[in-house]
Amino acid sequence: MYQEDTISAVATAVGEGGIGIIRLSGPQALKVADALFRGVRGRRASDVASHTVAYGRIVDPATETVVDEVLLLVMRAPRSYTREDVVEIHCHGGPAPLRKILDLTLAHGARLAEPGEFTKRAFLNGRLDLAQAEAVIDIIRAKTDASLRMAVNHLAGGLSAQIRTLRDDILAMIAHLEAAIDFPEEDIEELAAEQAAAGINGLLAAIDKLLATAQTGRILREGLETVIIGKPNVGKSSLLNALLREKRAIVTDIPGTTRDIIEEYVNIRGVPLKIVDTAGIRETTDLVEKIGVERAQEIMRRADLVLLVLDASAPLSAEDRQVLDMLQQQQVIVLINKTDLPVRLELDEVTARMAGRRVLRISVLEGTGLDELEQAIVDMVYAGKAAPSDSAFVSNVRHAAALRQARQHLADALATTSAGMPPDFVVIDLRAAWEKLGEITGETVGDDIIDQIFARFCIGK
Incomplete structure (x- = not known):
């Protein structure tokens, strides 16, 4: 999803530090940096090869006053966090240089990023799914090695892979049942219903296994x-x-x-x-x-x-x-x-x-x-069991709620099958479960929920 505007924000924590980072992302990121960066021997930001660092100074173009010595990191699309052109300006980590450089980027074509907007762009541009994007903030807030491992596993797609497998299995069942509906003369309706019942039982067991981790996952995430x-x-x-x-x-x-x-x-x-x-x-x-x-x-x-x-x-x-x-x-x-x-x-x-x-x-x-x-x-x-090192936990309340709702739709589908009702009715419940699971990864989620999720992020991430 192409974003027309370029965003800018301080990406490091508030306060004094050895290094501070201003991050730019968008189609004008290099143009904005060109206006401010003065590299060695007149080198501009647009001259810097992707994924390399250049030394130079940030100046105020109106007066050519030097603001700070910096390192400039360029990451060209699509090989960047947001899959857009990204420029990071690494300066000294005091409030004054950070504020001044940020103000200059805003004065030369960028706008201030909203909370979580860099990660939101990574999601909208297909680099991360929604569960992976939410793991970013969990990594930032992790308080122990165990909670960090869980969040890193989610960022790597551990939970997302399991959700995709469940959705693929549901989609295969829907296709089989719809074939029975479309070709009644083939007499496969009864066989399709039997196979659907067996498949639904397997899905229910898989979801129950995930939900069993929800309490531990919440504790590791929130304490x-x-x-x-x-x-x-x-x-x-x-x-x-x-x-x-x-x-x-x-x-x-x-x-x-x-x-x-x-x-x-x-x-x-x-x-x-x-x-x-x-x-x-x-x-x-x-x-x-x-x-x-x-x-x-x-x-x-x-x-x-x-x-x-x-x-x-x-x-x-x-x-x-x-x-x-x-x-x-x-x-x-x-x-x-x-x-x-x-x-x-x-x-x-x-x-x-x-x-x-x-x-x-x-x-x-x-x-x-x-x-x-x-x-x-x-x-x-851990309910008396050894702490797993690489298992996917359900640590997010939103994910757990979606899983429970998907489970209920699957249970309804099983009851419909057991009652001998036509496949059309089973498909309705299966599709509802498929859509609920898609809310976890963001494939079937509304814009309002997406906005709420990223509003919890810090500005600059």
């Missing part, structure tokens, strides 16, 4: 929302510091030190935890602490995982029992802390109340039991 709760002074903040391997939260012997919510990302063996340390849950007359307790309870209810910390050196209190009752419907790991002290906690009662949940004995002070906690978290995320 496992984890909340640490317990009474004041049981070691919640000490646990957070131990997992972070730094002193992030204030630790004292005074109950109620943590009054607000402390939120951090923690890398637990490749699993990103969005971990929250909360105010200790107890009855209090302190207004500020009371607000903190209420917020802790609210966060606890929506968390993916609750780490309940109990004090091994003290008997269970009414507050402890109340919290144990509150957690019956949630994913919980119970941590019996302070096991370096004489144990007075009723362990049998805790185990009975938390039947089927992991109960671990730890001492944050001595660092014991933390390895077991990390392994328990990993086992929970």
Whole structure:
């Protein structure tokens, strides 16, 4: 899809850095760069061979004032990220030179790129499908090696290939059924229906296998929302510091030190935890602490995982029992802390109340039991299986929703077949499933959805 205008944006992060990059893409990219770039011995941007770098200066053509020394990288269409002519100006990474060079590109024929417009052009020009384009932002936002591997696999087309295979299989079934409709004299309608039923069952199994990865994929992409709760002074903040391997939260012997919510990302063996340390849950007359307790309870209810910390050196209190009752419907790991002290906690009662949940004995002070906690978290995320290194995960809510809708259409097609209805009705459901799967890769998706997806990208990508 040819784009008539040329876009420009800063492609590096905001702030000071050693290098900053202004990226141009479009039919006038070289012309804009020619107006600003002064290479050695009068070399212009249009003189630079594709995929090579030239040294020179950016000047303001109105005054011939030198703005900065730069390296100019030229990538001619179609061998570029957008499949258009692309020019990158690598200058010093301060706000002033970046802003000045960007302003000059805009004054000489380019317009400011919209969020994600470079990747959107890569999609519109056929270099990436929609699932691959969405993987670009996942790579940028990846917080662990595992989430990075998943995003890179998606960018390489791992998920897209599986979706295309499913769509091809559905299309083959549609063709077979339509042949039965078009040539009734051949008496192949019954055979086509039997083959369609078998094929649909295979497709349902394949989609179920993909959907089974959705929870793990979402966690790797967004982080496992984890909340640490317990009474004041049981070691919640000490646990957070131990997992972070730094002193992030204030630790004292005074109950109620943590009054607000402390939120951090923690890398637990490749699993990103969005971990929250909360105010200790107890009855209090302190207004500020009371607000903190209420917020802790609210966060606890929506968390993916609750780490309940109990004090091994003290008997269970009414507050402890109340919290144990509150957690019956949630994913919980119970941590019996302070096991370096004489144990007075009723362990049998805790185990009975938390039947089927992991109960671990730890001492944050001595660092014991933390390895077991990390392994328990990993086992929970991967459902007790070894973390796959190259499998395609469904990590995107949009993808999971499309898969579920496609699955429902296939289930409807199977029910229609089982009811002995004509192939025409089966084809309607199959085609609906085919179109839903196409929304994942962008082959059957509307412009409004495309615009929404790329609006989440940063400017310059």
